[in-house]
Amino acid sequence: GENVEQHPSTLSVQEGDSAVIKCTYSDSASNYFPWYKQELGKRPQLIIDIRSNVGEKKDQRIAVTLNKTAKHFSLHITETQPEDSAVYFCAASYSGYALNFGKGTSLLVTP
Amino acid sequence: DGGITQSPKYLFRKEGQNVTLSCEQNLNHDAMYWYRQDPGQGLRLIYYSQIVNDFQKGDIAEGYSVSREKKESFPLTVTSAQKNPTAFYLCASFGAAEPEKLFFGSGTQLSVL
Numbered sequence: 001g002e003n004v005e006q007h008p009s010t011l012s013v014q015e016g017d018s019a020v021i022k023c024t025y026s027d028s029a030s031n032y033f034p035w036y037k038q039e040l041g042k043r044p045q046l047i048i049d050i051r052s053n054v055g056e057k058k059d060q061r062i063a064v065t066l067n068k069t070a071k072h073f074s075l076h077i078t079e080t081q082p083e084d085s086a087v088y089f090c091a092a093s094y095s096g097y098a099l100n101f102g103k104g105t106s107l108l109v110t111p
Numbered sequence: 112d113g114g115i116t117q118s119p120k121y122l123f124r125k126e127g128q129n130v131t132l133s134c135e136q137n138l139n140h141d142a143m144y145w146y147r148q149d150p151g152q153g154l155r156l157i158y159y160s161q162i163v164n165d166f167q168k169g170d171i172a173e174g175y176s177v178s179r180e181k182k183e184s185f186p187l188t189v190t191s192a193q194k195n196p197t198a199f200y201l202c203a204s205f206g207a208a209e210p211e212k213l214f215f216g217s218g219t220q221l222s223v224l
Contacts, residue, residue: 001170009151032211043201043215044154089153093211098144098169103153 002027004092006102013080014110021105023090024072030092033066033073034099038087047088048075080109114138117202117216123224124189124196132187132219134202141206143185144213147171148199157200160185189221197222 003026013019025033034049050057050064050073057064061080066073077084087106091099115136124130134143142161146154156169160179174193179185185204189196202216 006153034212036213043217044213045215046212049212095211098156098159099211099213100156101146101154103151 002030002092002094002100004090004100004102006090006105008105009103010106010108012108012110015080015082017080019077019080019084019107019109021075021088021090021107022072023074023092023102024070025092025100026071027092027094028068028071029094031095032093033064034091035062035064035075036089036091036101038089038104040086044089077107080107082109082111085109115202115204115214115216117200117219119219120217122219122221124221125224127191129188129190130196130221132189132200132202132221134185134187134216135183136185136204136214136216137183138204138206138214139182140204140214141182142204143179144203145169145175145177145185145187146201146203148201148218154201157187 006023031052036044037047038044048064050066061078063076085108087104089104090102093099118133144159145157148154155171157175158177160166166179176188200219203213205213
């Protein structure tokens, strides 16, 4: 089955700096790669996703890049703010099958 | 609260007891999922159902059971065979309009007394 590795497990940045979280996946058939943000005690919420026919997608301060050849994808957050502090999960799936999640990255943005 | 309701928010299990976690959605979604979340372990799939009266085991199904008698409901039973049930349990669903985009419930924290 699919195996998703996520790094780093913790990340601390100063407000205004950029943050990058990286994930690799094992199954070359995977074609959908979402990112979820989970604030403390809350449910995970989808923040951005990308499909395998696209190399990059951007939504305001967040962007995701995908390298299908290397089987890795990354989340980029620019101009970080304290409210970006949360746990971020990457995931991968193939055409409607269940998502396989990475173990999460705890991001702390310090003022 | 997002169309997926989990109850209760907190649940305590005694030794040898089965407990059932409720998950109800009014989004008309066909697919429903149960994930277990442990600190530092991410979300691990327990069971999923893509249609009424059908469900499949996920990666960590042992000690759990589910049913899908109605489209709206996908309850999870944590049986006494699950020796380490303490975790945060998340129910999720997605529909044909937005395939693969999981919507999560607010979760149930299960603890052992």
